[in-house]
Amino acid sequence: MKKTCSIRLFILGIIITAALSLCLGFFAGTQKSWKAYEQRINLLREENEMLLSRQQQEERKKENTAESLNVIAPYAYVLLAEDGFVAVYQADRETLYATTGILMDSLPENLQQEIQEGKVIDNEEQLYSFLENYSS
Secondary structure, three states: OHHHHHHHHHHHHHHHHHHHHHHHHHHHHHHHHHHHHHHHHHHHHHHHHHHHHHHHHHHHHHHHHHHHHHHOOOOOEEEEEEOOEEEEEEOOOOOEEEEEEEEHHHOOHHHHHHHHHOEEEOOHHHHHHHHHHHOO
8 A cells, every 4th residue: 555655656756746847848848939039029019119209200201391382382373564454473483364454654663663573463362352352
């Protein structure tokens, strides 16, 4: 009986030792993989921050470009003097849009000077407003 009890205790000791070894191995492996996981997370955070800063720089460049393009506002019409009258040309200054019955002499001096140089009108609303104000 003592021999069987000793064998049983020996086998039980081996099983307990094996179980403890497996648990320790599992926890050690988990610890290593957890460290690798944390390193990967940190690396991804750094890459994300770098990409965000690049994106913000590109957005600032686009905004600056858009702002610099807004400095030169497109216009639709140019008022020029033609045979003593005000004529309306397209923005290219070659295509006649309309002739008016507005005499240059009837306009204020500063406005005459602007029209001699080519007064820029941005849109149809401003054009019709000008024509209404200075038509007889």
